[in-house]
Amino acid sequence: MMLMRRKSTPPDSAAQADESTASDALRQTCLDALPIWAKQIDTARAQTEQAIVELSARFADIVSGLDAALLDSKDSAATGAPDLAATMDDGNRQLARVMEALEAIRDSRQMLAQEIRSLAVYTGELSKMADQVGMIAFQTNMLALNAAIEAAHAGEAGKGFAVVAHEVRQLSNSARETGKLISERVGAINESLSHIVETNEEAARTEGDAVRESGARIQDVLARFRSMNMRISQSAADLRNKSAAIKDDVAESLVQLQFQDRVGQILAHVASTMRDLHERCREPSGSHDGVQFLADMARTYTTEEQRRNHQGETAEPIAAQAVEFF
């Protein structure tokens, strides 16, 4: 289209003659200005490129930093959480073992109480025996008294026998005292045995209560630890997810930064075309063929936008992946 328009408006010869001096001046200005423009564009291009490269490097750093952080947190999530869970389980097991040990203690206490109770049977027998000793003493006493009576009836002849009877009576008294002492001792033993049984049972009761209470408390603490642990891993997972999202965003931004390549290409092309135009301006004026120049320029375009601009269309930004390299 542009070529057509150029063709349709050729400079008419009369105006050409009038404007030749002005055209020369303009040509001279173009000769002077074109290298400057080209340099300006080059500078802009170089600065943009440098800035973009630095920006890209920064973004890449951020991405790799986030990557490292994610890797670390994954490691700690993978190793730390199971550690804690295992510790909890271990705690539970230890608690169960302690409870078992205490149960065993209670069992042995009960066995002890049982044995003490069975002792009571023996002490019962002992006190019966002590009673028998008392009975025998009583009967011996009666015997001795009867002997003394017999001795008295025998008169002088029974005198020696009376002494024997007296001694037997003393013995029976001793036996009675001994029987009484045995009874007392057995009674004391019975009392202290029943006291022991009572104390033992009381201790077993208190112990059982304490054990149950401690167990409940430890269970409670473990449960609290567990829920705390769950909350911590939950927030760690959230953090990981957010970090990953940010990383993805930044990586995408990095892709977006590739626009620099296209801009650079376009600008470089403009600059090189300017230099080309400058060369042609220095050539003798008759030799210049504008149509040929534009056609040459169009042939060297590398992007779709350039081609569209050349044809007078609006150059919409196109997707990065649509870039064609030749």
Added chain:
Amino acid sequence: MASAASNQSTADNEPRHDQNQYLTFMLDRETFALGILRIKEILEYTQPTDIPMMPAFIRGVVNLRGAVVPVIDLCARFGRPSAPVSKKSCIVIVETGAEDDRHVLGVLVDAVNEVLEIPQEEIEPAPAFGASIRTDFIQGMGKVRGKFVIILDESRVLSIEEMESLTGALDMRAAS
């Protein structure tokens, strides 16, 4: 012969040590004594066989090697309430009466203590009044280890005539 007889009589008149021997026993927490020569033996308590129409102080009879022996409850005889029988209760067999009229009786006591010697000089006469039992029952007050023991006069306490008259009165009452 005469000298021998006289020797015999002097031996009889001499104070024999066994004549001063006494059996002490308990009745209602009080200690009593009986001369040992009147006592035949001591039996463990056995439930006497009840005899109807007898006064309260006769608990019944026991079989002493075939002989029927009445058992006297001394508490009842003294007009006191009888103590309950315990495993220490005994029956003391006593012989009363003169040479030609002997009676064997059982005496129920709470417990027998001992046979001991109370010398004549340690025996005081019965008090005119203030004793816990009838004065004519008391032969004397024997001092044993600083305490007085009532020595019973068994001829009075176990007087067959008196007891028979009491039983007769009972018989009369039952008959009327």
